[in-house]
Amino acid sequence: MTADRAGSSPRRVFFREAVVRAVRPLADYIEQRMDLPAGRVVLRPPGAIEESQFIDTCYRCGGCREECPADAIFPLDKAEGDAAGTPAIDPDRAACVVCDGLKCTKGCPSGALQPVRDPREIRMGVAEVYEPNCVRTRGEACTLCADRCPLGETAIGFGNDGPPTVLTPGCVGCGVCQLYCPTGPKAIVVRPI
Helix, strand or coil: CCCCCCCCCHHHHHHHHHHHHHHHHHHHHHHHHCCCCCCCCCECCCCECCHHHHHHHCCCCCHHHHHCCCCCEEECCHHHHHHCCCEEECCCCCCCCCCCCCHHHHCCCCCCECCCCCHHHCCCEEEEECHHHCHHHHCCCCCHHHHHCCCHHHCEECCCCCCCEECCCCCCCCCHHHHHCCCCCCCEEEEEC
């Protein structure tokens, strides 16, 4: 028996290709059928002004990061181009907890983060539910997203069974539901507004 250039026998190559041919249609089917959220999403902190103005206005000083009690704010890296160094929140890493006084807005000297009087006025994003991923569609009694939500029943709720319902305008897009969702991929994801 002779080996191919990569050191594998023709038999191994045959079986490897057979497995790929057998699994590919299943992978394609799952990808088409599952409602999967796309890629990593980052959010701006509470009170952020319109994006193009935000990038021009932000000093990139880190004042908002220093004030955040949840340690949720981080600077975007150089790959983000003009937005590099500006503050963002990745709800898969840490979420905004809608702290008393919204401290990040008070730590911003540039005006890129405007004061917010009422937490219900925050518009970071809105949560979207991906029903096929939710364990409640399989009869499990998970309520973590609603239990952890800092705005509670005004932002997310449940019927008798099935996945949660995001309530707008109650949902402010803080990302707590996404952070605590136990599924992979997540059954609830915040999309920026």
